[in-house]
Amino acid sequence: MPEVSKMKKPDVKVVLLGDMNVGKTSLLHRYTERRFKDTISTVGGAFFLKQWGPYNISIWDTAGREQFHGLGSMYCRGAAAVILTYDVTNWQSLAELEERFLSLTDTANHDCIYALVGNKADLTDPKAQLSPDSDVASEECEESGCPTPPASPASLSGMTLHKQVTPEDAAALYGRILRYKGLEEKSSLPAEKLCFETSAKTGYNVDTLFEALFDLVLPCILRKRNENQESPTVDLEECRGTSNKRTRSACC
Amino acid sequence: MSVKAFELVPAVERDLLMGDKARINIECIECCGKHLYMGTNDCFIHHFLLDEVTSSKGKLSYSAQKLLHKYLGLKKPVAELRAASALERLIVLCDGMVFLVDMVTLETVPSAAGGGAKIRGVTAFCINENPVNGDPFCVEMGVLSSKRRMVQIYMVYEDRVQLVKEVSTPEQPCAVSVDGYFLCLALATQYMILNYNTGASQDLFPYNSEGRRPIVKRIGREEFLLAAPGGLGMFANAEGVSQRAPVNWSESVIGAAVCFPYVVALDESFITIHSMLDQQLKQTLSFRDGHILQDFEGKVILASTKAVYVLVPLPLERQIQDLLASHRVEEALVLTEGAQQNIPKDKFQILHKRILQQAGFIQFGQLQFLEAKEYFRKGQLDVRELISLYPLLLPASSSFTRCHPPLHEFADLNHLAQGDQETVLRCKKFLITYLGEVRSTEAANGCREDVDTALLKLYAEQDHDSLLDLLASDNACLLADSVPWLEKYQKYFALGLLYRSNGQDSAALELWIRVADGDLQDSTRSDLYEYIVDFLCSSLDLVWKYADWALRKDPAMGVHIFTKRPAMKELPELNPDDVISYLGKHSQALLLYLEHLVLERRIQKEKVHTHLAVLYLEEVLSLLSQSPADEEQISRAREKLQSLLRESNLYRAPFLLGKMENCEQLLLERATLHGKLEEHDKALHILVHKLRDFPSAEAFCIWASSCRDSAYQQQLFHLLLGVYLDGNPPGKAQAAAGGGGDLEMAAVDLLNRHGEVFDAVRVLRVLPEGWSLQLLRPFLGRAIRASIHGCRTSQIALGLAHSENLQLLHDRLKDRKKPIFVSEKKGCHLCHNTFSEPDVVCLPGGVPVHTHCVAQRVRDSPTKRQLTNSSNHT
Numbered sequence A: 001m002p003e004v005s006k007m008k009k010p011d012v013k014v015v016l017l018g019d020m021n022v023g024k025t026s027l028l029h030r031y032t033e034r035r036f037k038d039t040i041s042t043v044g045g046a047f048f049l050k051q052w053g054p055y056n057i058s059i060w061d062t063a064g065r066e067q068f069h070g071l072g073s074m075y076c077r078g079a080a081a082v083i084l085t086y087d088v089t090n091w092q093s094l095a096e097l098e099e100r101f102l103s104l105t106d107t108a109n110h111d112c113i114y115a116l117v118g119n120k121a122d123l124t125d126p127k128a129q130l131s132p133d134s135d136v137a138s139e140e141c142e143e144s145g146c147p148t149p150p151a152s153p154a155s156l157s158g159m160t161l162h163k164q165v166t167p168e169d170a171a172a173l174y175g176r177i178l179r180y181k182g183l184e185e186k187s188s189l190p191a192e193k194l195c196f197e198t199s200a201k202t203g204y205n206v207d208t209l210f211e212a213l214f215d216l217v218l219p220c221i222l223r224k225r226n227e228n229q230e231s232p233t234v235d236l237e238e239c240r241g242t243s244n245k246r247t248r249s250a251c252c
Numbered sequence B: 001m002s003v004k005a006f007e008l009v010p011a012v013e014r015d016l017l018m019g020d021k022a023r024i025n026i027e028c029i030e031c032c033g034k035h036l037y038m039g040t041n042d043c044f045i046h047h048f049l050l051d052e053v054t055s056s057k058g059k060l061s062y063s064a065q066k067l068l069h070k071y072l073g074l075k076k077p078v079a080e081l082r083a084a085s086a087l088e089r090l091i092v093l094c095d096g097m098v099f100l101v102d103m104v105t106l107e108t109v110p111s112a113a114g115g116g117a118k119i120r121g122v123t124a125f126c127i128n129e130n131p132v133n134g135d136p137f138c139v140e141m142g143v144l145s146s147k148r149r150m151v152q153i154y155m156v157y158e159d160r161v162q163l164v165k166e167v168s169t170p171e172q173p174c175a176v177s178v179d180g181y182f183l184c185l186a187l188a189t190q191y192m193i194l195n196y197n198t199g200a201s202q203d204l205f206p207y208n209s210e211g212r213r214p215i216v217k218r219i220g221r222e223e224f225l226l227a228a229p230g231g232l233g234m235f236a237n238a239e240g241v242s243q244r245a246p247v248n249w250s251e252s253v254i255g256a257a258v259c260f261p262y263v264v265a266l267d268e269s270f271i272t273i274h275s276m277l278d279q280q281l282k283q284t285l286s287f288r289d290g291h292i293l294q295d296f297e298g299k300v301i302l303a304s305t306k307a308v309y310v311l312v313p314l315p316l317e318r319q320i321q322d323l324l325a326s327h328r329v330e331e332a333l334v335l336t337e338g339a340q341q342n343i344p345k346d347k348f349q350i351l352h353k354r355i356l357q358q359a360g361f362i363q364f365g366q367l368q369f370l371e372a373k374e375y376f377r378k379g380q381l382d383v384r385e386l387i388s389l390y391p392l393l394l395p396a397s398s399s400f401t402r403c404h405p406p407l408h409e410f411a412d413l414n415h416l417a418q419g420d421q422e423t424v425l426r427c428k429k430f431l432i433t434y435l436g437e438v439r440s441t442e443a444a445n446g447c448r449e450d451v452d453t454a455l456l457k458l459y460a461e462q463d464h465d466s467l468l469d470l471l472a473s474d475n476a477c478l479l480a481d482s483v484p485w486l487e488k489y490q491k492y493f494a495l496g497l498l499y500r501s502n503g504q505d506s507a508a509l510e511l512w513i514r515v516a517d518g519d520l521q522d523s524t525r526s527d528l529y530e531y532i533v534d535f536l537c538s539s540l541d542l543v544w545k546y547a548d549w550a551l552r553k554d555p556a557m558g559v560h561i562f563t564k565r566p567a568m569k570e571l572p573e574l575n576p577d578d579v580i581s582y583l584g585k586h587s588q589a590l591l592l593y594l595e596h597l598v599l600e601r602r603i604q605k606e607k608v609h610t611h612l613a614v615l616y617l618e619e620v621l622s623l624l625s626q627s628p629a630d631e632e633q634i635s636r637a638r639e640k641l642q643s644l645l646r647e648s649n650l651y652r653a654p655f656l657l658g659k660m661e662n663c664e665q666l667l668l669e670r671a672t673l674h675g676k677l678e679e680h681d682k683a684l685h686i687l688v689h690k691l692r693d694f695p696s697a698e699a700f701c702i703w704a705s706s707c708r709d710s711a712y713q714q715q716l717f718h719l720l721l722g723v724y725l726d727g728n729p730p731g732k733a734q735a736a737a738g739g740g741g742d743l744e745m746a747a748v749d750l751l752n753r754h755g756e757v758f759d760a761v762r763v764l765r766v767l768p769e770g771w772s773l774q775l776l777r778p779f780l781g782r783a784i785r786a787s788i789h790g791c792r793t794s795q796i797a798l799g800l801a802h803s804e805n806l807q808l809l810h811d812r813l814k815d816r817k818k819p820i821f822v823s824e825k826k827g828c829h830l831c832h833n834t835f836s837e838p839d840v841v842c843l844p845g846g847v848p849v850h851t852h853c854v855a856q857r858v859r860d861s862p863t864k865r866q867l868t869n870s871s872n873h874t
Ligand SMILES: Nc1nc2c(ncn2[C@@H]2O[C@H](COP(=O)(O)OP(=O)(O)OP(=O)(O)O)[C@@H](O)[C@H]2O)c(=O)[nH]1
Pocket: A018, A019, A020, A021, A022, A023, A024, A025, A026, A027, A037, A038, A039, A040, A041, A042, A043, A062, A063, A064, A065, A119, A120, A121, A122, A123, A149, A150, A151, A152, A155, A198, A199, A200, A201, A202
């Protein structure tokens, strides 16, 4: 049953951002449905409510297409974590993150966590061709005979592609993101902790990515729950306060 | 894809509105209860009364009745109409001017003294349906003016409007909606949220206004629906956050509304309906020249330029049923669950359960048993709904009737399987596991009988192992229904168990006996007879009733019903006398029973022992009388008889002796009996002279004296020796001639073997003169050694006694030499009391003690006593 129907109030929001075709929807599918299936380019956006222990986490899958670019800041508003996704076989997709998507995250929480995820690692990296965290998942995939959609020209030819983005490139971008956010590198989480290479196709690192992020946003969840508990009526004031701040920061 | 969620029903037809005036177009509408107002391009307001009519078939239609129309006198189209029903006013926008019109008369309301009732230069306005101000007789209105970067907030009263607030905007706004303090605006290039109280603003997202009217639609508390680039309907709340995923309608949407859980949108040629729950397009209705789509108090009204329609939602339940009918289980559940907030709790629960149950049956019909089970469980299905699908499983007495309307389309399992036996079997297997899981849960409350009976039937039919487990444990199977079923599948053993669990042990036994006798066929238990015997062991009344059968079938096994009875409090013991007299006609069983009493339970009763002995004897006698005699059997039978005669002291020996007096074949037994009667001479006579069985004679002596003292034994051995030496008994001279030597040798052997028992002196006196010393060497050697041993032992004892005596003398002398003090202050070492008189005894070492204490000590101490004894001896 789709989780959407349950309409529980999410405790916290996680947003997937990145250029079209990098595999955001596929990543979310892999995580929530444990399989890799055919996707169509996302229209607008979609979200999934993940029950994580006693908490509800909404994960927003956004559309990478230029056309929907304008909606990005709205999706990111109040986000506790943003997953900036690129395609390891496509240098441009990393560049786009910096040029086009980073500014959309201005509306996210001030303590928002940024993860850099290079997807489609299966195309370049033999070790990503077998899922380490669940061989069941890949078995399942074969069993159900789910068609492997032509991901990119590479998978059609069946060769491993040239890797265009190295982990070092990603780490460097991560450093620039921190600088953009005005954060001290020393007091922030290190790049190793927040740069991932994944494969939605094989499931490589996918659970690791989401679980790691959830662990990191837990303080945010607890703080939010706490605030709500202490004074449920403050809500309105609170949101007004933050919105004030936001307008100000937008001015500068 | 399609669900039928709405129906488009005409409300005001073209004729009614404009007759034959072709150039008149509808510009705007307002609906307030049954009152429908319409503004036209020729500056008229039309007022209709709209009545809902439901036909006998339940079909809804509208009948419109024209009440009034009024020309506003401005020659411009009426752009906007809004009712303020509490004020009985219509707020009209026409020719850039907002003014008030009486709802009934449609007369323009003149300005009141002191305040205008008109606003000029207006491009758009909106009414706050969630006003912050609490006054019910005033309406809050947001107004956009041409060429001004601001929004004005007005209060509308019965006869005037009053400006209360102005907030500026970064760009010229072109569409507005308001909720509480929050204005949702479409500016020239983007949407934004603006709090008119604090002035705080929140950019939402940019849009491209070229040629397209933006849509800003309040859909609920602090939530708005906006037309976004790429043909999206975006949701945004007052904080500027999207809490629902967008729907993908079309690029050219003219109007949109939410009719939960659907988003309805109108473009040039279609009405599209998306679900807010899963963002999917659910229904498309073609609609030409669409112009207006608006919702009024939950009612969605559309207008083309010429006619008005109502978009009537089909009842939720009907939609869900449609989905289920096309087996779209998940969508149906999403729709149901999505409607939770809109339905009273108890009603929702009933609906939800029902949908889950239906979903379960759909999965069931597709043989998706796992999913089906999950839905049944969540929907708390009355298991009997499922059972009733299987013909004949529900007991005839069950009061169950299927729920109406039915939860599924199947008449029964055969209908579902379409004759495919494989499918039928799979369904049955599923029901077996399902019922097995359900029967111990509360889902079976109130219908345990139905569940258990159905399960029993399935088990029986499928030859399932658990049938016996079911019946052997606590169960609620109905007897009346199960009996024929179990009989049909020849599960007689199981049927017996069922009788038993219904307290009909006797019926169970009758049945089992027929199976054991081969009258009925059921191979469940190959050891059924043993099972029955076992069962009888622990029954009280039935044991008498069926003992005869059990004993006749196999006496040795059957007698277990008497001998193997468990010791239980609830089970009183049977009186052995009753059993014995009952077993009169079952000789073999009787024998076994008596053996059980005597040998196992060790009952000390003369009668029983005698009875057993007599039976043993009779057995032996009967075996002896057979020809040819089976030696082996005879010897086994005699062995038993002999051992009883030897071991038991209770039987009546003379009686038995009388019974075998004349039987020359049972000499050994007779000897034993004589022995029991202490007629040892007779016994030995038989053994020695008749049987000439010297080892037995010796063994007899040992046996007969086994619990007696050595003198008795000596006496017996001397007796035996005498018998040997006396030689031929009178009247048997013939035999003696050859046998005299034998007896002498037996005597020699006896002496040599058991020399220690004899009194050697007496022996020497009776031995014949002529016997050689050599012959008796072992005996004599042992006798001499024994005598010398005795002599020397005595000497040692004597010596020891001497030395003890000396020691005592020594002590006494020592004590005499020095005085022994006895005073009232000194205590006796043995009893610790003081001395009251001077008579004392001194222990070795000169310790004074009371005379009576030392006497006591000597009496109590075993070592002392032995010492005294032995000294007596010596
Ligand atoms: N080989 C490989 N292909 C992938 C992987 N993830 C996604 N793809 C393919 O890449 C294409 C795009 O995937 P999507 O998940 O739709 O991409 P997206 O980021 O959601 O794209 P937009 O919705 O347009 O923004 C699809 O053809 C996928 O099959 C991966 O890990 N490995």
